[in-house]
Amino acid sequence: MSAAAHATTPPAAPVAPLTAASLAQRTDQVAAVAAEHLARTDRDASFPVEALAEMRRTGLLGLLVPASHGGLGGTTEDVVTTSIALGRTDMSVAMIFAMHCQQVAALVRYGNQRLRDELLPEIAAGRVYLASVTTEAGKGGHLLSSESALTARDDELLIDRFAPIVTGGEYADGFLVTMQSPAPASPNQVSLVYAHRDQLTVERSGDWQPLGMRASHSVALRLTGTVPAHHVVGEHGDFRTIVTTVFAPMAHLGWSACWLGTAAGALSRVVKLLRGPQSRGRVNLDSELLLTRLSQARQRIETVHALLAHTQQVVATTDDLSVPRVQLLLNSLKITAAEECHQAVDGLIDAVGMRHGYLKDSPTRLEHSLRDLRSAALNYSNDRLHLVDGKLALLDAEVRLA
C-alpha cells in the first residue's frame, strides 16, 4: 500500500444545485487533469491519482449521493453524460468513475438507514472512493455465486476474500464485496457487504501489466477483516435483486458510455488533425476511401449513442427490469457498444494510416484508444452474454421489443 493513496484528499467543493453547466464544468476539470497525466499513467500502468483527487475536489464522486446527504443529487443520465465526457479523454479514468457510481447507486438504494447516514456524507465530501469486489477465481465475472462465505459472529461479519481483479483496489477508501451469506443453504445465496479500508487488511498479489486500460490498475487483492453487521447492503442472500435493479443496468449503461466517449474522442481528434493547418494540401479530403472510413466510424458511434439513449430511457421508465425483453436490451447495449466502439477506432487507424494511426506519439492517440477498447468485449465477456441472450431470446417467442 503506497502512501500516495491517502495523500491527496483536499476538502470537497461546497455543494451547489446541480445544473448541466455545473456538471459539465466539474467534468471538464477532471478531464483536464486526466489529460495532463494520461501519457504517464498509461506508460507506467499506474492509477490516475491526480484525476481521482480532482473527482474528490469537484464533488463528482458524490454525483449520485442525494442532496439530503450532501451530494450532488445526480441521476443515471448524469452518470452517462459524465462517463461519455471523461471517456473522450481517458477511458481508464471514465471507467473508474462509472464503476464508483455503480457502487454508490447500490448503497443509495439498498443501504440501511444507519449505513447510509454514516457513509453517504463521506462519499459526498470526496473522502470515500469505492471499489467493487465481485470477481472470484474460477467463476469469471459471474456475479451470482460465491465460494467465499461470510462468517457472522455476535454483531460482526468476518470477511476473508480473494479477488483476482479489483479496479483501483489499491487506492480505494472502501469496498463493496460479494460473499456467500452467513450459513448459506447454497452457494447461490450471495450478500453484498461494505468494508472501509481501515477495517481490512488489504494484501496485493501479482503485477498489473495489461494491454490496455493500464491506468485502471486492476490488481488482485486478498481482503480480510471484520465489519459491523449493519454493513450488509440489502438483505443477506439477496444480492440478485441488487444486480437486476442496479448493478447490471448501471454497469451496462456506464461502461457503454465510457466506450462511446472513447470512440467519439478518437474520431474528434482524427477530424481535427485532418482539418488542421499541418494537413492543408497534404491530405486529400476528397479521397473516397477516407470519406467512407470516416462515415463508417461516425455511423458506429451514432448507433451506440442511439442504443445507449434508448436503453437509458427504458431503464428510467420500467418498473420490472427482470423481464427478458429488458434484459436483452441491456445486454445488447453492452455487446454492441463493445464491438462498435472498438471497430470504430480500428477503422480510423486504417483511415489515417501508420503515422497517425499506429504510433504512440500521434495526437490522435488511436493506438491508446484501441488498446483500451480491446478490453470492452472481455469486461464481462460478450461470449458469456451471448449465451444468456440466446436463452432469453427463446423465452420471448413474440419478440416484443422494449
Added chain:
Amino acid sequence: MDARFSELLTPFLKFLGEQEITPDASLRELGLDSMQAIELLFAIEDTFGVTLPDDDMNDTTFATAGSLWTVISAAIDAQGAADGTRVTAA
C-alpha cells in the same frame, strides 16, 4: 402445490438435498439457474399442458415455488375456462 409440480421442480434444484419443497422455498437459492428457464418451461408444458404468459417471465414469478405455482395455477384455470371445462389446481 401439486405433487407433480414438486416432482418436475426437483431436478432443477441442485441444492435441495433431502429438503421438501415448500411454497416459500427460494428457487434461486436452491439452485435454479436462469439458463435453465426454458427447460423448466418445457417441463411445465409437458406436465400441465399449459404455456405460461410472456408477461410472467420475470424474477417475481421464479422467486419461490409458491410464486411459480400461482402463475401455473392461473394458466391452468385460464385454459380450463377457455376450454369450457373446469380444472381445479389444488
